[in-house]
Amino acid sequence: MKNFNIILGLVLLGLTSLSVQSAEIRDYHKDVIGKDCKTCHDNGIKQFPSDQSCLQCHDVDDLAKKTARSEEDKWQNPHNNLHYGKDVPCQECHSEHKTKQPLCSNCHTFKFDKHKG
């Protein structure tokens, strides 16, 4: 039992440090997520969150508005882009626990100054 507690403690510590890390990438998530990993991990803690998970709080249309570009570059909007419209799941470009490149960088040299992993 004692061993079990230690292991449990270690596991929790691990999880906490993960969530700290996630809060580091996006500090504004700290309050919402707190220590409850399940806020995002709706498929179970060890699984990636579902594609709908982020959409509990974020609205695609709002995001598209926020990242809109000028008429000439309108299709470079990551949240409403030429190739996939508004249908790219968030996890393709974003991650809470590590930094990621935006999907566009596979082929383009666009800059997304505010992109955080």
Next chain:
Amino acid sequence: MSNIDLLGRRKFIAGLGIAAGAAMVAPAMAVSEKADGVKWDKEVEIVIIGSGFAGLAAAIEATKHGAKDVHIFEKMSYFGGNSAINGGLFAAPGTPMQKKEGVEDSVDRMVNDQLLSGRGIADEGLLRHVASHAVEALQMTLDAGSEYHPYLQQLGGHSVARTYQTSVSCGAGITQPLYKECKRIGVNTHNRSKFEGFLVGNKGEVVGVKMRQNYHFGEDQPGKVLNIRAKRGVIMATGGFAQNVDLRMAQDPTLTADVGCTNAPGATGEGMFEMFRLGAIPVHLAHIQSGPWASPDEGGFGYVSNYSIFNLPHSIAVSRTTGKRFMNEIADRKTRADAELSNRDEKGNPVPPLLISSFKDSKAHPNTEKVIKYNVGWKFESLEELATHFGVPLAGLKAQIAEYNGYVKTGEDKQFGKDMTLAKNKMIEAPFTVVRLWPKVHYCQGGVKVNTKAEVTDSFTGKSITGLYAAGEVCGGIHGVSRLGSCSIPECMVMGMTAARSLMNV
């Protein structure tokens, strides 16, 4: 049937995997199995694997002919495959725009152009089938809402201008409307769903598929595998394998990881492989095409590719070390890619050649501004400035441009025999726009053998494998050695439509 022994052997291997230890979480190996006694998790009318041109066109056509329960499965999180990042160039003979522009063209003429670039090993029957139905496919895109530039283009290896291009200069100008049309007519679409193998009936017929749900490409998270029964059949539209470095190097050792690739990450070929294991005939796998219009200054297809495709007919490509031309700028792809690859220094390191255009002519293409803005191309006010920037010998370059401008006047290219029709009145003069050229692995001519009904042929019996259809880049042999630009969209769409018609018995 050829597959029976293979299946037995694979079961044995799979068994070994389990015995070796439970720690091995679901290896990526695809495995087909006998359907005998499997528990079906789901039963649908038509299974389509892959969501590019071929898969989307098949879904729409099947629905048009009365299918009620069509499902598209896509392993990536987003839909569209190579088709969604494609250049949007669509060749068809006898189109309304050709009539308007007075271009004489025919099915025969398009097939002949393709046979030439196929260098004797293209499949004339399939080419003819595709060319004969290309206008119908174009119409399907128009019906779904695709829009095209108001002019035709003449691409390398084509004897006339027969190529439409979407107004966004990208295949997404087709996949987005087709995808929306699929949604509108009730096609079921599933992302993160990876095809893992066939379920095969007693007579060797395909009766269903094993599909991994909640699959995250490139991540270590295997989802659950479902057995899905396909009442009418399965259409494989999984595209090419240009992103599978091992596989392409096995065919052509020069195509190492160092050679760039224009394809979407999902072009890894396991769908094709599983068909081979089942007995499909591999055709022309070693003919892998590189795009001679790509740039080493950006990833994938980027902005430069379409920019160059548009500009090559009225521009010159010169070697950086001599300032001289080294190829016919609109020869077929293989000819040009090989010529470009020969641009190297004494140590054998690449010295990518330059494509020089007059700004006045290049700016007609919407990508020109972007190419300059995103630092993958340059604008120069004078030849001196250009030559200094790239360290090209000025005298040689000057002489070359003067010589070439002579050909523009006479309409005859004495250096490389380039068709000067689209270069008419387009002198090379300042200001200039320049991009660097270097080939990237682009298209797999090889794949499984199909007939003009999109049925997959079995290697041993020579007959079609019942219940199995394939369309698009996953099929091989159609184009032979080298596919002409803008000829994949018509192929994918026509063969997708054909597979649907075969399934629906029309």
